[in-house]
Structure formats: C-alpha cells, structure tokens
Amino acid sequence: MIDLHSHILFGIDDGAKDIEMSLAMARLAVADGTTHIACTPHFMPGVYENNVPAITKLIATLEIAFLEKNINLTLIRGGDIHIAPDIAEKLSNGSLPTLGKSKYFLFEPPHHVVPPGVMQLCKGIMNAGYMPVLTHPERLTWIEKNYKLICALDELGVVVQITAGSITGTFGKRSQYWSERMLDEGRVDIIASDAHNIRSRPPGLSRARDVVAKRLGEAAATLMVKVNPDCILQNLPVSPKPERHVIEPKSEKKGFLARMGFE
Numbered sequence: 641m642i643d644l645h646s647h648i649l650f651g652i653d654d655g656a657k658d659i660e661m662s663l664a665m666a667r668l669a670v671a672d673g674t675t676h677i678a679c680t681p682h683f684m685p686g687v688y689e690n691n692v693p694a695i696t697k698l699i700a701t702l703e704i705a706f707l708e709k710n711i712n713l714t715l716i717r718g719g720d721i722h723i724a725p726d727i728a729e730k731l732s733n734g735s736l737p738t739l740g741k742s743k744y745f746l747f748e749p750p751h752h753v754v755p756p757g758v759m760q761l762c763k764g765i766m767n768a769g770y771m772p773v774l775t776h777p778e779r780l781t782w783i784e785k786n787y788k789l790i791c792a793l794d795e796l797g798v799v800v801q802i803t804a805g806s807i808t809g810t811f812g813k814r815s816q817y818w819s820e821r822m823l824d825e826g827r828v829d830i831i832a833s834d835a836h837n838i839r840s841r842p843p844g845l846s847r848a849r850d851v852v853a854k855r856l857g858e859a860a861a862t863l864m865v866k867v868n869p870d871c872i873l874q875n876l877p878v879s880p881k882p883e884r885h886v887i888e889p890k891s892e893k894k895g896f897l898a899r900m901g902f903e
C-alpha cells in the first residue's frame with residue numbers, strides 16, 4: 641500500500657519527535673503492509689516554517705537509518721501545505737513541495753474556518769498545472785454547514801483524501817459519519833494515515849482498507865490505498881469516480897425549530 645500523507649519526519653512539526661519515533665512509525669507502517677510513505681510535514685506560515693532543502697536533507701538522513709536498520713520502506717518527499725493565496729507561485733518556483741515528482745500536492749484547508757475563495761484558488765492552481773489533494777475534509781469542523789463546498793471541490797476535480805482513522809472511528813463518530821457518507825457518495829480518491837506518532841495517530845491503512853472493502857468491495861478499497869496513490873506518484877490522472885450521488889441520511893434529525901416548520 642502507498643500512504644501519501646504522514647508526519648514521519650522527525651523534529652520539524654507536531655509529528656515524530658525524534659529519529660527513534662520515525663523509525664518506530666516506519667516499522668509499524670511496514671508491518672501493516674505499507675511499501676511507500678510520503679513525508680508530508682506541515683507548511684504553515686507563522687506556525688511551521690518548513691522549507692524544501694531542510695526536508696530533503698532529513699529524508700536522506702532517515703533513508704540512511706532505514707538502510708542501517710533494515711527497514712524496507714520507500715520515502716517520498718511532500719508537504720502538508722496549508723491554504724495560502726500564493727501556492728501556485730511557490731509550487732512553480734520550488735519553494736513548496738509536490739508529492740514526489742508529480743504535480744499533485746497536499747492541500748490543507750483551515751480546520752475551523754471556511755476558506756473564502758477556495759474554489760477560485762483551486763481553479764487558479766489547476767490552471768497553473770498543479771492538482772490539489774484535499775486533506776481530510778471529513779474532520780473539518782465546518783463540513784456540516786458547508787458540505788456543498790466540499791462536493792463542489794470534488795466535482796471540480798480536486799482529489800479527495802480521507803484519513804484512515806476517520807473510517808475506523810479513531811476520530812469519533814462525526815468524522816466516521818462524514819467519511820462513510822463521502823465513501824458511499826463516491827467522492828473519495830485516496831485513503832492516507834496522516835500519522836503523527838505511534839500511539840494516538842499511528843501509521844497503517846489496512847484496517848480502513850478492510851472496512852472499505854466490506855462496504856464498497858475489494859476493487860474500490862485497492863483503488864484508494866494503492867492504484868490511485870500510484871497514479872498520483874506517476875503523475876497520471878486518478879481513476880474516474882463512480883457516478884456521484886448525494887445521500888440524504890435518515891439519521892440527520894432536524895432541530896426543534898425545523899420540526900415546528902420555523903426554519
């Protein structure tokens with residue numbers, strides 16, 4: 641399996657604290673069946689001021705440690721790139737990293753605020769020849785009120801990444817509900833771990849893969865953990881999604897005012 645989102649690089653964000661933790665995370669990933677993992681530290685101005693040369697150097701250090709410790713895991717350079725107006729410009733001048741040598745990159749929206757102008761921003765980025773991979777929409781606190789925006793981004797062609805832990809319930813019922821809904825609506829392109837450590841947010845895709853296989857079939861599960869991530873690394877288009885259909889869940893209870901017909 642290919643995991644395109646992780647914070648396995650040590651000492652540069654809220655992921656692995658030191659090289660020992662990076663190695664422990666790598667061992668867990670390998671044991672779970674991961675062959676390739678993208679190192680995608682945060683690029684968030686004012687919070688995590690990472691840069692491409694520094695992460696390239698850290699990846700080389702970790703690769704040497706893998707050789708010494710016999711860890712058979714391929715590292716791919718990337719970044720968890722927080723939304724910013726100058727993303728296209730910085731991708732083209734090399735100051736922000738894409739995933740490997742592709743034109744795809746992880747695109748992280750703010751967790752608690754709807755990003756204004758995100759459709760226009762994505763259109764501009766795509767016109768510049770890059771492809772956003774929207775990270776974990778199912779965990780955003782604004783998804784309930786703005787699900788149409790997530791759907792519009794999906795329909796624009798933005799690649800949608802769901803977190804493995806959301807599917808298995810690690811992030812709670814809410815993220816699980818939204819991940820299931822997006823899976824059932826045919827909106828998910830890839831599953832990634834977004835691993836940060838070895839305990840609360842460990843690497844590994846197999847449990848989520850199994851849940852998806854039961855829900856949507858083996859082929860769909862393989863598509864999300866292997867085929868599509870591989871297409872991304874080869875800079876090929878991801879597989880077309882099935883026809884999307886919006887689900888109106890029965891369980892969505894209306895509030896008191898709505899039941900009384902006031903909203």
Ligand SMILES: [Fe+2]
Nearest residue numbers: 645647720834
């Ligand atoms: Fe992340």
